[in-house]
Amino acid sequence: MNTPDAYLLPVYRTIGESLIRELAKLMSIPGMISLAGGYPGPELFDREGLRASADEALSASPTACLQYGPTDGLPALREAITGWMAEAGTRCEVDDILVTAGSQQGFDLLVRTLLRPGDAALVERPTYTGPLRLLKIAGVTTQTVGVDHQGLDVDELESLLRDAASGRLPRPKLLYVVPTFANPSGATMPLSRRLRLLELAVQYGVVVVEDDPYGRLRFEGEPQPHLTSLVDRVPGARDWVVHLGSFSKVIAPGLRTGWLIAAPAVRRACLIAKQLDDLSNPGFTQMTVARYLAAGRLRAHLPVILQAYRERAQAMREAIQTHLTGRIEVGVPEGGMFMWGRILSGASARDLLKQAIEEKVTFVAGDIYYADQVDPTTLRLSFSTPSPAQIHQGIARIGLALNSMSIR
Numbered sequence: 064m065n066t067p068d069a070y071l072l073p074v075y076r077t078i079g080e081s082l083i084r085e086l087a088k089l090m091s092i093p094g095m096i097s098l099a100g101g102y103p104g105p106e107l108f109d110r111e112g113l114r115a116s117a118d119e120a121l122s123a124s125p126t127a128c129l130q131y132g133p134t135d136g137l138p139a140l141r142e143a144i145t146g147w148m149a150e151a152g153t154r155c156e157v158d159d160i161l162v163t164a165g166s167q168q169g170f171d172l173l174v175r176t177l178l179r180p181g182d183a184a185l186v187e188r189p190t191y192t193g194p195l196r197l198l199k200i201a202g203v204t205t206q207t208v209g210v211d212h213q214g215l216d217v218d219e220l221e222s223l224l225r226d227a228a229s230g231r232l233p234r235p236k237l238l239y240v241v242p243t244f245a246n247p248s249g250a251t252m253p254l255s256r257r258l259r260l261l262e263l264a265v266q267y268g269v270v271v272v273e274d275d276p277y278g279r280l281r282f283e284g285e286p287q288p289h290l291t292s293l294v295d296r297v298p299g300a301r302d303w304v305v306h307l308g309s310f311s312k313v314i315a316p317g318l319r320t321g322w323l324i325a326a327p328a329v330r331r332a333c334l335i336a337k338q339l340d341d342l343s344n345p346g347f348t349q350m351t352v353a354r355y356l357a358a359g360r361l362r363a364h365l366p367v368i369l370q371a372y373r374e375r376a377q378a379m380r381e382a383i384q385t386h387l388t389g390r391i392e393v394g395v396p397e398g399g400m401f402m403w404g405r406i407l408s409g410a411s412a413r414d415l416l417k418q419a420i421e422e423k424v425t426f427v428a429g430d431i432y433y434a435d436q437v438d439p440t441t442l443r444l445s446f447s448t449p450s451p452a453q454i455h456q457g458i459a460r461i462g463l464a465l466n467s468m469s470i471r
Contacts, residue, residue: 086425096457098444099425101246101400104375105448107368108315112360113351119358120350128347134338136162136322140349143356144308144322150362151279153292153306161323161330161337162344165316166274166307167193169323169333170239172340173272173305174201176332183233185223185269187215189403189432189441191246194239194274198434204233205434212394214252215240217259224267237270243287244277244399247432247443251397257290261297261304269303270329276309276321279365281398282373291324302326310352312400313368314361320344320352372400378451379444382458390465393444400447403429405440410468412442418467424460 086099121128127137135141141160148155163169170193178184180202186194188207198205208223209216220238227234240260242252252260264271273290291306309321323333337343355361376395379402383393393404406412412428419425429441446454 086427089420089425092423094423096424096449096453096460098446098449098454098457098461099427100448101445102448103312103316103368104371107371109355109360109364109367112358112364113315113355116355116358116360117347117351119354120347123354124350128350130346132343132346132349134343135334136160136344137346137349137353139353139357140320141322143353147356147361148289148308148324151286151289151292153289155291155324159324159330161325161333162349163307163321163323163337164319164341164344165311165321166276166309166323167197167321168337168340169305169307169321170194170272170274171197172323172333172336173237173270173325173329174198174203175336176329177237177270178203183227183235185220185235185238186434187240187245187248188434188436189247189429189438190239190434191241191274192431195432195434206232206235207434207436208238210245210248210250212250214242214245214248214250214256215260217256217263220260221263224263224269228267234267235269237272238264239272239274241274241277242290243275244280244396244401246277246399247401247427247429248403249394249396249399249401250403251287254287257287257293258297261290261293261300264303265297265299270305271303272305272307274307276307276312277399279313280369280372280400282369282376284397305329310361313365314352314355318348318352320348369398372398372447374451375446375449375454376402378454379446379458382455386459386462387465390462391442400445402444402446404442404444405438406442409440411439413439415442415461415464415468418464419461421467422460422464424457424464426461 089095090097141157144160145155174197183204183206184198185206187210208220226232291304294300294304306324391404391406393402416428427443430437430439
């Protein structure tokens with residue numbers, strides 16, 4: 064007799080729980096240190112500012128908070144988002160914005176409206192696991208483009224697109240990229256690569272989806288412009304760029320508030336798809352975030368977050384230099400939440416992780432971030448949640464785990 068799981072598509076049966084969620088379960092073990100999850104430091108949430116914003120929202124706008132709202136988002140929040148984008152150097156209009164439940168919903172809407180089973184899409188190699196799973200569920204063929212310390216390799220991208228145009232490869236319709244402090248690599252694309260990426264998008268007709276959850280978490284160096292702010296410098300680029308934004312990493316992920324900016328036809332298609340999803344984001348959350356932004360509370364609180372991450376990233380750099388020099392090579396980002404490493408001996412990061420758990424420290428083995436050409440020696444270290452002292456101790460424990468594997 065069939066059971067309900069017999070009706071599941073094979074892809075849903077094989078995806079299973081993510082490694083990161085499995086690692087999170089280990090945190091119930093006393094003394095375990097996590098360098099795995101890409102979560103904001105919970106002590107950095109502006110509880111008082113959010114409480115005041117929530118009270119103001121409910122007092123001043125009870126109907127907007129509690130009633131059904133427009134699918135594209137409450138005007139007050141969309142107006143506030145235009146101001147937030149302007150502070151980062153990107154001009155947009157209220158009507159350009161579709162409010163989403165985080166940037167991942169935005170990508171899901173794009174996949175459902177732009178792609179069909181059997182279509183091809185491009186991602187970075189390595190890239191965030193969420194889009195990989197969405198593309199797999201949608202039956203989309205995923206092609207990859209390499210990443211170096213300056214982000215997406217646009218020369219490799221051009222070669223791939225040229226092969227696709229000649230018929231040697233399927234023609235990709237979409238490219239998903241995190242240009243600033245990418246997850247997991249931590250890499251940031253310089254201006255020259257950003258402009259070249261837009262030129263290739265226009266030349267070969269590829270929609271570039273720019274995911275920017277970490278861009279405002281810069282604690283060193285000079286900011287880089289959003290791709291969507293560069294479209295007027297590349298003729299024809301405006302129709303080929305979609306921007307995904309999120310407040311999950313700078314306010315709180317529990318608010319589930321993000322946004323999508325796209326050309327009118329794409330935005331309208333995503334709006335229709337979102338109506339089938341959830342009708343609209345919760346009004347109470349939207350008005351709370353709108354009040355929080357309008358009052359300047361995020362602008363005032365962001366330096367607190369950046370100082371904490373600056374200190375934690377520095378602690379990780381120092382600990383790696385002390386305990387892992389010559390054993391694990393790690394890129395050093397100027398912001399974000401992650402450092403991306405490679406075991407120089409060629410050992411498997413999965414094997415190291417098993418031993419690290421015995422030493423009561425976790426990280427993420429890098430193989431989950433690849434759609435193809437997997438490098439099993441890679442790993443992701445997150446510095447956003449643990450304290451500097453915990454980071455020092457956690458890195459030292461990874462050194463002990465390497466010792467126990469006889470990796471010198």
